Amino acid sequence: MAVQEYFLPQSLEQALDLLAEHAPALLVMAGGTIAMPLINEGISMPEKVMGLRRAGLDTVRRENSTLVVGATTTLTQLAHQTDIPMLQEAVRHIGGWQIRNMGTVGGNLFAPPPAGDLAVALLALDATVVLASKQRGQRALPLTEFFTGFMATALAPDELVTALHIPLPRGKMSYIKYGRRHANTPAIVTVAAHVVVEAGKVVDAHLALNAVGPHPIRARRAEQVLRGAPLNAATIAEAAREAAAECEPFTDAIATDWYRRRMTEVFVRRALERIMG
Amino acid sequence: MASRIVTFNLNGRDVEVMVKPLTTLQTVLREHLRLTATKSGCRQGGCGSCTVLVNGEPVLSCLLPVEDVAGQTVVTLEGITPVEGLHPIQQAFFDNYAIQCGYCSPGMIMVIKALLDRNPNPTRQEVMDAIAGNVCRCTGYESILRAAEDAARRLQTV
Numbered sequence: 064m065a066v067q068e069y070f071l072p073q074s075l076e077q078a079l080d081l082l083a084e085h086a087p088a089l090l091v092m093a094g095g096t097i098a099m100p101l102i103n104e105g106i107s108m109p110e111k112v113m114g115l116r117r118a119g120l121d122t123v124r125r126e127n128s129t130l131v132v133g134a135t136t137t138l139t140q141l142a143h144q145t146d147i148p149m150l151q152e153a154v155r156h157i158g159g160w161q162i163r164n165m166g167t168v169g170g171n172l173f174a175p176p177p178a179g180d181l182a183v184a185l186l187a188l189d190a191t192v193v194l195a196s197k198q199r200g201q202r203a204l205p206l207t208e209f210f211t212g213f214m215a216t217a218l219a220p221d222e223l224v225t226a227l228h229i230p231l232p233r234g235k236m237s238y239i240k241y242g243r244r245h246a247n248t249p250a251i252v253t254v255a256a257h258v259v260v261e262a263g264k265v266v267d268a269h270l271a272l273n274a275v276g277p278h279p280i281r282a283r284r285a286e287q288v289l290r291g292a293p294l295n296a297a298t299i300a301e302a303a304r305e306a307a308a309e310c311e312p313f314t315d316a317i318a319t320d321w322y323r324r325r326m327t328e329v330f331v332r333r334a335l336e337r338i339m340g
Numbered sequence: 341m342a343s344r345i346v347t348f349n350l351n352g353r354d355v356e357v358m359v360k361p362l363t364t365l366q367t368v369l370r371e372h373l374r375l376t377a378t379k380s381g382c383r384q385g386g387c388g389s390c391t392v393l394v395n396g397e398p399v400l401s402c403l404l405p406v407e408d409v410a411g412q413t414v415v416t417l418e419g420i421t422p423v424e425g426l427h428p429i430q431q432a433f434f435d436n437y438a439i440q441c442g443y444c445s446p447g448m449i450m451v452i453k454a455l456l457d458r459n460p461n462p463t464r465q466e467v468m469d470a471i472a473g474n475v476c477r478c479t480g481y482e483s484i485l486r487a488a489e490d491a492a493r494r495l496q497t498v
Contacts, residue, residue: 069361071407099403100384102362112362116408139397159473160451161391161400246472 066102070113075195078118078223083197087220089113093120093135094165096158097174120169120225130229134169138181141168147229149236149255153184156240159247169224172206175214177249177274177317180240182206186271186279187236187255191228196221203228213277234259234267237334241326243317250274251318252326254334258289265289270302270331275310275323282306285331294339303332348409350375351419359406366390366401369416377417377446381475388474391447392416398454417446420453428494429453429487438487440478448474452488461492 070089072078082089090109092098093116101107120133123144130145142154142163157163157171157180171181172192190206196219206227209217218224237256242248253273259266268289270282285306292298312323347356350373357372366383369375369392381389383402390402393415420427426434429449439445448471455462455470462470467488476484 065360066362069405069407071405095403095405096385096400099364099405100386103364103383103402114405114408158385159388160454160470161388161398161473162385164397164399165385165403246469 066109066112068111070111071116072113072118074119075223075225078113078115079195079197079221081113082223083221085111085113091115091223093167093170094137096162096166097170097178115167115223121167128231130231132168132227132229134224134226135167136169138163138166138168138171141181147188147232147236149184149188149232149238149257150181150229152238153181153240153255156180156242156246156253162247168227172209172216172224173214176276176278176313177251177315179273179279180250180253183253183271183273183279184238184255185227185229186281187238187257187269188229188232189257189269190230192224193226193228194218194222195225196223201225207281210278210280215278232257235338235340237337239330239334239337241330249315249317252312252323252330254327254330256331256334256338258294258335258338260294260338263293265292265294265298270306272306272310272327272331274317275312275327277311280310282309282331284309289335294335296336296339299332299335299339302335303328306331344407346406346410348406348411349413351415357406362405363407364402365392365394365404365406365409365414368406369401375416375418377421379443379446381443381447386475387444387447388451388471389444389447391450391474393450393454396454396457398451415450417449420449427453429456429491432487432491432494433484436483436487436490438479438483444474444476444478448476448484452491455488456492456495460496462488464489 070081090112115135120135122133138154142151191203192209193203195201240253241251255271257269268286270286273279285302288302307324307328310327312320314320343358369378379389381387385403391398392401
């Protein structure tokens with residue numbers, strides 16, 4: 064059955080009203096780069112669809128030491144309107160130019176692995192996601208708690224992602240997406256690292272991985288290895304081994320789980336070596 | 341559900357179309373308006389052959405509900421082709437053997453148009469980055485890169 068209704072709300076308030084009225088039968092999309100292919104192919108056959116392109120959620124602003132990025136900010140806008148190198152690097156490696164002009168920051172949180180190469184950078188930057196519903200108002204959730212499983216999130220049926228709060232990074236960053244080609248390609252593994260080093264020792268480490276788990280994940284055990292240790296070759300080698308051991312890679316048309324695990328060790332090491340300098 | 345009327349500017353003229361919910365810009369261009377330069381390839385966002393410019397930005401018309409472009413400016417390959425002869429980018433494609441089957445060409449040309457509008461003298465790497473979302477299965481890309489560089493030179497001397 065063809066789509067019966069397409070809503071294009073002109074404000075967040077209108078969007079939340081529509082969601083309260085029609086959820087859970089309402090498919091929500093922003094840039095359309097995830098939902099529309101499935102609809103075109105007949106894999107997804109929603110009766111009602113809501114597009115967020117006109118809902119006014121595409122602004123980027125700075126509040127003290129936090130970057131507030133509207134959920135429907137496109138990847139292109141994000142790269143132009145922010146100066147965090149990890150975000151620009153992440154955007155550069157997603158899709159082609161057209162996809163970056165359409166795909167959004169909030170939408171990338173719903174991209175199933177191996178997609179989600181912005182979300183993994185947001186995890187490494189310790190971002191918080193802001194959710195809103197008509198009945199319960201706003202709540203903020205650390206991105207680590209937002210992801211709950213493969214294509215599963217903590218988002219309630221009557222909630223929308225409205226913004227990401229990104230604390231301005233204090234440490235050194237490194238982002239490597241390893242794919243079979245240089246551009247417009249799914250990841251074999253993506254590594255995003257944000258490490259704060261003081262007096263030769265790691266005082267804080269955020270290490271996030273994508274395409275080696277049901278959603279973008281933090282490599283907690285590898286982070287434990289790093290914290291408090293000097294950032295040298297031995298520490299890095301041990302952290303890389305831990306990351307490879309704790310990730311949960313899968314097999315798809317791009318790579319096997321075995322290969323993804325091997326490459327996780329290699330690319331975590333390389334990402335940390337870049338930070339070590 | 342009832343159809344809706346959507347108005348937008350297409351290739352310099354205002355057009356009005358009546359569409360069913362979630363009809364894509366691609367479908368409107370090809371099937372309602374019979375402007376078939378914009379191709380229908382994968383309809384997955386993976387091939388770039390349906391690329392058009394919306395407010396000057398290259399986007400994929402197969403993933404774009406036409407209602408989202410209401411009131412906005414859309415340019416397709418038809419919009420840059422002169423009544424007689426070819427646009428300098430088209431001529432550069434022709435002269436550099438950058439077209440074989442031709443299916444990717446409209447999308448490639450629109451992306452290169454958007455690139456040259458922003459950056460009249462791009463490096464080869466910048467051209468490669470620009471067309472990374474456009475797939476060609478005939479030419480092997482080298483001739484397309486040459487055509488883009490040739491087009492940049494032609495446009496600067498126009």
